[in-house]
Every structure is written in C-alpha cells, then in structure tokens.
Amino acid sequence: MSAPRTLHDDEPAMDETLVRGLLTDQFPRWAALPLRPVASDGTQNLLFRLGDDLVVRMPRTPGAAADVPGEQDTVRRLAPRLPVAVPEPLGTGAPGRGYPWPWAVYRWLPGTIPAGDRLKDPARLAVDVAEFVRALQKADPAGAPAAYRGGSLAPRDAGTRETIGRLEGIVDTGAATALWQDALDAPAWTGPDVWLHADLEPGNVLVDPETGRLTAVIDFGCAGLGDPAVDLIAAWYVLDEEGAAVFRTAVGHDEAAWRRGRGWALTIAVHELAYYRGRNAFMADTAARVLGRLLG
The missing domain is CATH 3.90.1200.10 (Aminoglycoside phosphotransferase (APH), C-terminal lobe)
Structure with missing residues (x-):
C-alpha cells in the first residue's frame, strides 16, 4: 500500500492505514467501510472515499487544517440558499496517530470537474x-x-x-x-x-x-x-x-x-x-x- 504523493514541503505522511486508524479511534461506526484514495489534483486536502456515500478529507497544510471549523460553519449556513449541492459535514476528527491536525468526514458528492475547453454545454x-x-x-x-x-x-x-x-x-x-x-x-x-x-x-x-x-x-x-x-x-x-x-x-x-x-x-x-x-x-x-x- 503506497502513500499518496506529497505536494508541499513538510506535508505529513498520509495513507489508508493512517485514515483507517483514525476512523477506528474516533468514528468506529464508519471504520469497517471500504476505504480507498481518491484520484484528485486538489492541493489542500487528500481525499479518501469511505464506502459509497462518504469522503474523508485530510488537510495537507496548516492553512487547510485551520479552515476546517470555519468551512463547516460556512457550508451549513449557505447550503439552504444555494441552487446546487455543497459539501455536507458529518464529522470532525481530531489529531491522532502522528497526524497533527483536525480532519473531516463529508457526504460524497458525485460529478466530474469541467474539462477546460471541452465543455459539453x-x-x-x-x-x-x-x-x-x-x-x-x-x-x-x-x-x-x-x-x-x-x-x-x-x-x-x-x-x-x-x-x-x-x-x-x-x-x-x-x-x-x-x-x-x-x-x-x-x-x-x-x-x-x-x-x-x-x-x-x-x-x-x-x-x-x-x-x-x-x-x-x-x-x-x-x-x-x-x-x-x-x-x-x-x-x-x-x-x-x-x-x-x-x-x-x-x-x-x-x-x-x-x-x-x-x-x-x-x-x-x-x-x-x-x-x-x-x-x-x-x-x-x-x-x-x-x-x-x-x-x-
């Protein structure tokens, strides 16, 4: 099981073993669900698909980690006022097993990112x-x-x-x-x-x-x-x-x-x-x- 490629200097090591351990310690109700890395070009969080309906977001940087509580407040506040889906926070994890920051579990949102100059409509x-x-x-x-x-x-x-x-x-x-x-x-x-x-x-x-x-x-x-x-x-x-x-x-x-x-x-x-x-x-x-x- 290889760890995802790091992107920033001093980024903590993260892999499925770490995430599974954090879930076992803090969210045992989800710990047995299938877990796999999400192929993503995101720069602030590593994503791990959890079962069919959930995603774990692991901040890569101190700045991204500092955003976790405020971002959850923001999406809860704005979601009812917006015409499309936004992330639904389901749980906030604490540092543990050598990982230094808060992390979060969200509802999985399906879709693909728009493909530059090859947009369908x-x-x-x-x-x-x-x-x-x-x-x-x-x-x-x-x-x-x-x-x-x-x-x-x-x-x-x-x-x-x-x-x-x-x-x-x-x-x-x-x-x-x-x-x-x-x-x-x-x-x-x-x-x-x-x-x-x-x-x-x-x-x-x-x-x-x-x-x-x-x-x-x-x-x-x-x-x-x-x-x-x-x-x-x-x-x-x-x-x-x-x-x-x-x-x-x-x-x-x-x-x-x-x-x-x-x-x-x-x-x-x-x-x-x-x-x-x-x-x-x-x-x-x-x-x-x-x-x-x-x-x-």
Missing part, C-alpha cells in the same frame, strides 16, 4: 455558475468572516510583480504587467461586501458528465465577504470563451468589476504557475491556460 454551464454566484451574493452577510481573497488588489502588488518576473520566457511578462496595472487602476468596489466562494477553479466545481450542468461547488475554505469581482475568475478558470461571454451577461457587474476580476485571475494564475510547475501538472496547466486566455 458551455452556455448552460455559464448560466448555472452565474446563478450560483448571484445566489451566494444574496446570502445574509451578518456575522460572516472576510473572504481569503476579497479585499483590494493593492496588497498583492509586490508579490504579483515579482512572480511575473520569475515567469520570464514562460509568459508574456510585459502583457501580464500591463493587465495587472490596469486592474490596480480600476475603480475600487464601493458597495457592501457580499458572500464569495473566492476559489472558483475547475477542481472546486462538479458537473454532470452526461449533461454538463453544474451539480455541486466544493471547498469553501476561502469563502467569506468581499468584492464580488473575485468570483468573476470563473470566466477564465471554469468556462471557455463561449461560456465566458454568456456568464458575463448572466452575472452582471460593471466594467470596473471585470477589470478587477481579470486582475484576480492573473494574480492567482501566475502564483499557481510559478509554484506548481513540476509539482502538480493539472494546476500548472490550468494556470497556463488561464494566462493564455487573459493575455491572448
């Missing part, structure tokens, strides 16, 4: 994503935390420029810098902060493989209140050119928001490309595709 998916974003933005913000991404782009300026520079010869750094400056120059958001998912990337979106319709959105660790421009990244990350045009009409927002949204997509993509090259081909390829769309 781009226009319909675009409408579905827009409906999700609009419903999220209408949810009651009282007492909600700030989103991981959701404030001004300005604090990311130095790091984004440095990362663009490290991609010299890989991307058009002049075009990337110009797009970034345009996003910084866009008028700031002056409305009330709204609920954001803040990480609408392909790995966090599930679609029906037969129809291409949106069935679920997962991984709410970045969610919270902020500038609605952040969730416009779905236009480049999740959708193709056809879908992006439909999404823009369906989701709304003014040109200033779209300029900031392009900036968010750019800063996320350059950091992902720089970090995940040689570590995670799916994440690096997705980031390169996004940058190609933004700069092309």
Whole structure:
C-alpha cells in the first residue's frame, strides 16, 4: 500500500492505514467501510472515499487544517440558499496517530470537474455558475468572516510583480504587467461586501458528465465577504470563451468589476504557475491556460 504523493514541503505522511486508524479511534461506526484514495489534483486536502456515500478529507497544510471549523460553519449556513449541492459535514476528527491536525468526514458528492475547453454545454454551464454566484451574493452577510481573497488588489502588488518576473520566457511578462496595472487602476468596489466562494477553479466545481450542468461547488475554505469581482475568475478558470461571454451577461457587474476580476485571475494564475510547475501538472496547466486566455 503506497502513500499518496506529497505536494508541499513538510506535508505529513498520509495513507489508508493512517485514515483507517483514525476512523477506528474516533468514528468506529464508519471504520469497517471500504476505504480507498481518491484520484484528485486538489492541493489542500487528500481525499479518501469511505464506502459509497462518504469522503474523508485530510488537510495537507496548516492553512487547510485551520479552515476546517470555519468551512463547516460556512457550508451549513449557505447550503439552504444555494441552487446546487455543497459539501455536507458529518464529522470532525481530531489529531491522532502522528497526524497533527483536525480532519473531516463529508457526504460524497458525485460529478466530474469541467474539462477546460471541452465543455459539453458551455452556455448552460455559464448560466448555472452565474446563478450560483448571484445566489451566494444574496446570502445574509451578518456575522460572516472576510473572504481569503476579497479585499483590494493593492496588497498583492509586490508579490504579483515579482512572480511575473520569475515567469520570464514562460509568459508574456510585459502583457501580464500591463493587465495587472490596469486592474490596480480600476475603480475600487464601493458597495457592501457580499458572500464569495473566492476559489472558483475547475477542481472546486462538479458537473454532470452526461449533461454538463453544474451539480455541486466544493471547498469553501476561502469563502467569506468581499468584492464580488473575485468570483468573476470563473470566466477564465471554469468556462471557455463561449461560456465566458454568456456568464458575463448572466452575472452582471460593471466594467470596473471585470477589470478587477481579470486582475484576480492573473494574480492567482501566475502564483499557481510559478509554484506548481513540476509539482502538480493539472494546476500548472490550468494556470497556463488561464494566462493564455487573459493575455491572448
């Protein structure tokens, strides 16, 4: 039984033996269910399918582990207000057997991730994503935390420029810098902060493989209140050119928001490309595709 490949420096070792032991100690009612790793390109959690209906999420990093309680509160709060399924938390595990952090058991959500520029029904998916974003933005913000991404782009300026520079010869750094400056120059958001998912990337979106319709959105660790421009990244990350045009009409927002949204997509993509090259081909390829769309 081989351990899944580690992705980050100092990531704890995790395998089926560890997870089975933690379940035996803490959730004996589930300990005898079949357990197997889930093939996933996710970067923050390792997934283990538990029986037919459950999934164990094991954080890979301290940041992902710190998100566990807040994410569970968030999905419980938002689930009744959203038009598609979101993760249903069923149990929170404690550190044990050498594993240092909290972990969680969720209801398994079926579906496949959208396949970049090979979407089955781009226009319909675009409408579905827009409906999700609009419903999220209408949810009651009282007492909600700030989103991981959701404030001004300005604090990311130095790091984004440095990362663009490290991609010299890989991307058009002049075009990337110009797009970034345009996003910084866009008028700031002056409305009330709204609920954001803040990480609408392909790995966090599930679609029906037969129809291409949106069935679920997962991984709410970045969610919270902020500038609605952040969730416009779905236009480049999740959708193709056809879908992006439909999404823009369906989701709304003014040109200033779209300029900031392009900036968010750019800063996320350059950091992902720089970090995940040689570590995670799916994440690096997705980031390169996004940058190609933004700069092309």
